[in-house]
Amino acid sequence: MELRAKILVVGGGAIGGLVAWRLSINHNLSVSVVCRSNYDAISRHGYRISSALYGEGTYIPESVFASVEQAQSAGPYDYVVVALKALPNIYDCPSLIAPVISANTMIVLMQNGIGIEASFAERFPEAPLASTACFVSVKQTSPGHLKHGAFAMLAAGMHDGFRTRPNIRKLQQLLRILEHNQVNCLYEHDVQPYRWQKHILNGSTNPVSVVCGGSSCQEMVRNDHCCKLLQELMAEIFVLGKAVTGKAFPGVDGIVDPQSATDYIKSIPVPVYTSMLVDSQCKRPMELEVILKNPILLAEKHNVDVPNMKAMYALLSMIEAGYSK
Missing domain, CATH: 3.40.50.720 (NAD(P)-binding Rossmann-like Domain)
Incomplete structure (x- = not known):
C-alpha cells in the first residue's frame, strides 16, 4: 500500500x-x-x-x-x-x-x-x-x-x-x-557508525578551517602541516567512534582511515568550504557542542585521549566568544 x-x-x-x-x-x-x-x-x-x-x-x-x-x-x-x-x-x-x-x-x-x-x-x-x-x-x-x-x-x-x-x-x-x-x-x-563515519570529515575539516582563517578543504590537505593535523584529528575520531559504538566504520566514499580521508578531499574537483567556516565568517553560532564538546565528553567516559579535539574546542570557543560580544 x-x-x-x-x-x-x-x-x-x-x-x-x-x-x-x-x-x-x-x-x-x-x-x-x-x-x-x-x-x-x-x-x-x-x-x-x-x-x-x-x-x-x-x-x-x-x-x-x-x-x-x-x-x-x-x-x-x-x-x-x-x-x-x-x-x-x-x-x-x-x-x-x-x-x-x-x-x-x-x-x-x-x-x-x-x-x-x-x-x-x-x-x-x-x-x-x-x-x-x-x-x-x-x-x-x-x-x-x-x-x-x-x-x-x-x-x-x-x-x-x-x-x-x-x-x-x-x-x-x-x-x-x-x-x-x-x-x-x-x-x-544501528545508524551510529554512519554518524561517526560522517564525523570523520565534519569533526576535522570544520574546526581546522576556522582556525586556518578561510582555507578550503583542498588547500588544507595540500599543506603538509595542516594535513598532518587533520589526520591526527581524524585518527582520534576513528578510535573514539569505535570505542563508543563497538563497531567498525562502514567506509562510505572509501574512507577507512585518515590517509584515505585526506586523499578523498584531494579528489574533489571544486573548492569545498565548511559550514562552520561560513558560520564564523558571518559571525553566527557554530555547532561546537555537537561537533566537538559531545565527542570530548564521550572520550572522557570511554577513556580515549583526544588532545587535538580538546585544543580545537578551546580555540573555537574563544573565537566564537570574540565575535559574539
Whole structure:
C-alpha cells in the first residue's frame, strides 16, 4: 500500500529544502516547510535548485511557515523532519518542535553531530525517534537557491528504545519514497557508525578551517602541516567512534582511515568550504557542542585521549566568544 502522510520539515535550508523537494514528488504526501532566515524568499518564490544529479528545478512547497507555532494549525503530522542546525547551547530544539509532536508523530533527525538524539528521546518518550546521517553535498548559495552535487545518500535507523516493528516499518516507508525519487537510502538497525563515519570529515575539516582563517578543504590537505593535523584529528575520531559504538566504520566514499580521508578531499574537483567556516565568517553560532564538546565528553567516559579535539574546542570557543560580544 502506498504511503499517504503529512510531513513537516523544520528547517528549510540546504538539507531540509532538498529532502522536502524529493519527498514532494510523491503526490500522496503533503509536505510543508518551516523556514527561518530564508522565509521571505521561500514563501514568495520557492526554491531554485541546481543539481548535478537531478538537473535544474523549481520547488514550491505546499505550505511555508515562519514558525512551528504557525505550522501547528495545519497538523497533525505523521513525520516531522528536523533539519535545523544543532545548537543546543543557543536554543532547545525539542522545545522548539514540541507544538507539532504527538505520540503518533515520527521525529526524523537530519542534523550534524554526535549525541544529538538524547534530548529528543527524553522530551518525547512516546514519539518514535529516528536518526539520519546525511551524506549529501548541498549548500544554499543565497536564500532559496540550492546547489547540489552528484551524490545523495541517507543512512537512517530508529534510536535506542524505539526499534519496534511498526516504527521500523514506518521509517522504511519514508525511505522507500526517497529511494524511488533518486535518493540512495539505507535502513540501519544501528545508524551510529554512519554518524561517526560522517564525523570523520565534519569533526576535522570544520574546526581546522576556522582556525586556518578561510582555507578550503583542498588547500588544507595540500599543506603538509595542516594535513598532518587533520589526520591526527581524524585518527582520534576513528578510535573514539569505535570505542563508543563497538563497531567498525562502514567506509562510505572509501574512507577507512585518515590517509584515505585526506586523499578523498584531494579528489574533489571544486573548492569545498565548511559550514562552520561560513558560520564564523558571518559571525553566527557554530555547532561546537555537537561537533566537538559531545565527542570530548564521550572520550572522557570511554577513556580515549583526544588532545587535538580538546585544543580545537578551546580555540573555537574563544573565537566564537570574540565575535559574539
